[in-house]
Amino acid sequence: MRAIIFSWEYPPRVVGQLSEYVRALTTQLAINKVDVNVVTYDDDVTGLTQESSGIKTIRVSNPVKTHIGVLTWVLTLNQEVERAATNIYYDTGKKNSLIDVCDWHFIPAAVTLKNGLDIPFIYSVESLEDHRSPTAQSSYNMAIKSIEWQGFYEADMINVKSQWMKEEIIRMYNVPPEKIAVVSTSSDTWISDILRLYNTVLEIR
Numbered sequence: 001m002r003a004i005i006f007s008w009e010y011p012p013r014v015v016g017q018l019s020e021y022v023r024a025l026t027t028q029l030a031i032n033k034v035d036v037n038v039v040t041y042d043d044d045v046t047g048l049t050q051e052s053s054g055i056k057t058i059r060v061s062n063p064v065k066t067h068i069g070v071l072t073w074v075l076t077l078n079q080e081v082e083r084a085a086t087n088i089y090y091d092t093g094k095k096n097s098l099i100d101v102c103d104w105h106f107i108p109a110a111v112t113l114k115n116g117l118d119i120p121f122i123y124s125v126e127s128l129e130d131h132r133s134p135t136a137q138s139s140y141n142m143a144i145k146s147i148e149w150q151g152f153y154e155a156d157m158i159n160v161k162s163q164w165m166k167e168e169i170i171r172m173y174n175v176p177p178e179k180i181a182v183v184s185t186s187s188d189t190w191i192s193d194i195l196r197l198y199n200t201v202l203e204i205r
Contacts, residue, residue: 001198002035002097004085004119006106008074010040010057018126021185022102028191030054034198035092039084039106041077058084071143074105082109089117098201100124100159104144107151114154120205122197123155125165130172149173156201159183159194 005026009019022038029036030053042059049057060080067073089097099121101110110121129145130136136145152158152173158180160166166180183193 001195001202002037002088002092002095003029003198004088004097004099005036005038005102006081006085006099006110007038007040007102008077008105010038013040013042018102021126024185025100025191025194026055027053029194032191032195034195037085037088039081039088058088060084069140071140074147075108078106078109081106082112085109085113085119086117089113089119096202098122098156098198100198101151101155102126104129104148104151107147107154111150111154114156118205120156120201121154122157122159122201123151124159125161125169128165128168128172131168152179155179156204157181157197159197161185 005022007018007022009015011019011023013019026036026038036055038055038057040057040059043061046059046061062073062077063080064076097119099110099113099119101107101121102124103126113119114121129141129148133141135141152175158175160180160182161184163182166182169175169180170177181197183190183197
């Protein structure tokens, strides 16, 4: 199995809790003999890094340097994420690959790769715009919510960390309950549950 993990933060770049989650996830995947490839952002250090664990990290920078907000930053960065993942896909023989998109930022790249190259993807939800922003009904925030909606619609499966988040996604986005898997990071079977979810997605495709 080959997992391509999309995350806008990854050590040593730490913005919030997502960075450490992705580090724990990729470490455990590598221990379980998954071919782990992380595509992430860094404006200072770019290119491929291979860790002793076997994890391969591809860091990309945004080709557009000045932005008025996170939305334009995300949309212009997605083309680089898409390019890096496409290179992984072709360089590794196009077999048994899936994408795990951690949070909403790189959903557009995942959707393009799914429809263009038939690479399945999981949307691993870290948070929702309605919870992050007190102005979630403004036009700017609605644009971000539309990316979240696209992720819920296009993803082969959705991964959440709690039953509460599952219920929120169903309430706000009307996602079918059977499309959402609850995988608690505090469970003793966490990584086994993740691997089961990955295999389910590969079998669906």
